[in-house]
Amino acid sequence: xxxxxxxxxxxxxxxxxxxxxxxxxxxxxxxxxxxxxxxxxxxxxxxxxxxxxxxxxxxxxxxxxxxxxxxxxxxxxxxxxxxxxxxxxxxxxxxxxxxxxxxxxxxxxxxxxxxxxxxxxxxxxxxxxxxxxxxxxxxxxxxxxxxxxxxxxxxxxxxxxxxxxxxxxxxxxxxxxxxxxxxxxxxxxxxxxxxxxxxxxxxxxxxxxxxxxxxxxxxxxxxxxxxxxxxxxxxxxxxxxxxxxxxxxxxxxxxxxxxxxxxxxxxxxxxxxxxxxxxxxxxxxxxxxxxxxxxxxxxxxxxxxxxxxxxxxxxxxxxxxxxxxxxxxxxxxxxxxxxxxxxxxxxxxxxxxxxxxxxxxxxxxxxxxxxxxxxxxxxxxxxxxxxxxxxxxxxxxxxxxxxxxx
Ligand SMILES: *Cc1c(COP(=O)(O)O)cnc(C)c1O
Numbered sequence: 001x002x003x004x005x006x007x008x009x010x011x012x013x014x015x016x017x018x019x020x021x022x023x024x025x026x027x028x029x030x031x032x033x034x035x036x037x038x039x040x041x042x043x044x045x046x047x048x049x050x051x052x053x054x055x056x057x058x059x060x061x062x063x064x065x066x067x068x069x070x071x072x073x074x075x076x077x078x079x080x081x082x083x084x085x086x087x088x089x090x091x092x093x094x095x096x097x098x099x100x101x102x103x104x105x106x107x108x109x110x111x112x113x114x115x116x117x118x119x120x121x122x123x124x125x126x127x128x129x130x131x132x133x134x135x136x137x138x139x140x141x142x143x144x145x146x147x148x149x150x151x152x153x154x155x156x157x158x159x160x161x162x163x164x165x166x167x168x169x170x171x172x173x174x175x176x177x178x179x180x181x182x183x184x185x186x187x188x189x190x191x192x193x194x195x196x197x198x199x200x201x202x203x204x205x206x207x208x209x210x211x212x213x214x215x216x217x218x219x220x221x222x223x224x225x226x227x228x229x230x231x232x233x234x235x236x237x238x239x240x241x242x243x244x245x246x247x248x249x250x251x252x253x254x255x256x257x258x259x260x261x262x263x264x265x266x267x268x269x270x271x272x273x274x275x276x277x278x279x280x281x282x283x284x285x286x287x288x289x290x291x292x293x294x295x296x297x298x299x300x301x302x303x304x305x306x307x308x309x310x311x312x313x314x315x316x317x318x319x320x321x322x323x324x325x326x327x328x329x330x331x332x333x334x335x336x337x338x339x340x341x342x343x344x345x346x347x348x349x350x351x352x353x354x355x356x357x358x359x360x361x362x363x364x365x366x367x368x369x370x371x372x373x374x375x376x377x378x379x380x381x382x383x384x385x386x387x388x389x390x391x392x393x394x395x396x397x398x399x400x401x402x403x404x405x406x
Contacts, residue, residue, distance in 0.1 A: 001261050003335045008261035015326070020210020020296075023332065025325035028209040030295045034189075037196040042211040044116045049218065054115060061107055062222065065140060066097045069226040072234060072385070078356040079376070086376035089239065090359070090369075090388040091227045091255060100362065100390030101223060101251040102133035102204065108219030110137035113200040120144040120199045124188040126153055126181035127316035128160025129394070130204030135169035145169040148188035150179040159394070182308075185294070205248025206324030209295030213324045217253045223387065224258020231385055240382035241265040241375060244389070245367040246285070246338070247318035249327045251389035256336060266335065268327060269371045271313030272342035278303065282311035282319045285331050285338045293321070299328040314343040315363035315395075345370040350392065350399060351406045362390035363399070 001008045006015075020026045020042075028038050048054045062068040075088040082088075093101040113121055121138050124147070125131030131147040138145035147164055151173050154161055164171050174187045192201045203212040206220075231239055242259050244252035246268040256266050270283035281287070284301045291300040293308050300322035301309040308321040330336040346363060349370035354360045361369055365388045372386040392399075 001263065004333055006333060006335070011260055012257070015329070016210065016214050020214065022326045022329035025296070025298050025328040026210060026213055027297050027325075028295060029292050029297065030209050031193075033193050034196075034209075037192070037201075038209050038211070041112075041116075041200065045112060045211050045215055048112060048115055054111065058108060058111060061111070066103060066107065067095065068222065069230070070095045072227060072230045073357070073359070074234070075357050078353065078373070081356060082373060082376045084376055084379065085381050086379050087383045088372055088376055089231065089383065089385045091223060091385060093223060093251060093387060093389050094359065094361065094365070094391035098133055098136050099393065100129060100133070101220065101254060102129055103136060104222060104254065105216045105219040105250060106133040106137040106202065107140070108215065109200070109202040110134070110141050110143060112215070113143060113202075114141050116200065118143070118198060118200045120146065120195075121202050122146045122148070122188055122192055122199050123202045123204060124148040124181065124184035125204070126184070128153070128157040128164070129317055131169065131171070132160050132163045132167070134202050134204075135164045135167040138169065139167045146172055146191065148172045148174055148184040148191070150174050150181060150184045152179045153181065153184070205250040205320075206253045206326060207248045207294060207296060207320070207322065213296065213326055216250050217257060217326060220250050220254025221257045223251070223254035224256065227255055227385060228258040228262075235383065238262050238264055239385040240379070241267060241384045242387075243267045243269060243368045243372045243375065243384060244387035245269045245271075245315075245318060245364050246323055246327060247282075247320050247364065249324040251387055253324065253326060255385075255387040256330075260335065266337065267371060267375070268336050268338045269367045270338060270340050271315060271318040271367055272340035273312045273314065274343055279310040280312055281340070282313045282321065283340045284320070284322050285327060286340055288322065290328075296325050298322050298325045299331065314346055315367060317362070317364040318367065339371065341367045341370045347399065347403050347406065349373060350395075354392075359388070360392040360396065361388055362392045363395045365389045366392070
């Protein structure tokens, strides 16, 4: 399938190019010391992703440790209730080990670290989801793991801090500045520059400098490959639409990559939070402009000074002021349609999916569910496949405290 001048049959061979560009987006904008480290990771990845041994080992781990393939569930009761005849389906990444899609790329990244002979993995975390997934992978492979976290977040995210510690990770408290995610990123990068010979920095989404947007997409692509096969064998055809939530953009790139070359409408859903004012949302592709941050060129939300803008969403996994360069590319191309869902509709969808289907979704995933339900009302016929990126256990206390039972 061709879209503007991009041929999707050969898309994965051509995008990104060898410098990590998807059109004008992507690249590797880092200080010289780090460029050496990124080049080393890129070289290793280009070799290893073609190695039978690496591929077979990752396949074995996915089956024996992660519990893949995860199933697709048909949401019969919810579809009936909507009543337009449109059938809703969810890809169950909530059933992936640790309860979300993030482990898919963390297992790949740490296996790569092991093949490269590294002794330690390092990362920052905000809400703690990436930290927990990486700590799990590090425990599995027997590598050391340092997770940088602001002291404010450490207080807020006690259960995830406990998980990381139980898994054997070293949680490094960062007290500089506002002591949240931004300071944790700076501290983790500073530690990495000092120690990159024995260490690998593991990025938690399809963001950051090349080769991370490429690698994380490739590791998440298993979601799209499985989903396409499963959907066809369940229904005999392709879905009419595929929907996923977009923070940094990894779970969405995973499922989208399975359907880019198909006649399927693809929707990426960003968090509108409590409104369109700066600071009230994190819908970077919808309201942002081109810019460079965290080592890559993409579409981002900027403040008056051109710095990354403050962002907000009820789903802490979605509050990032940009998205991966591949999303910016697919956005400009028009291959993926990006739209928004706010907090209120998200909370309604959280309860609706729980009540009607017995699946408590992560608040991130509930954005995609809310949009899928809206689309089902508008479409009139056909089928919609939603990526359920994670389970909602982590969000239950917060939802009940802030919104009560609906
Ligand atoms: C982290 C997270 C997200 C957002 O990250 P992406 O890279 O955009 O996928 C979505 N859902 C869940 C459950 C998460 O933990």
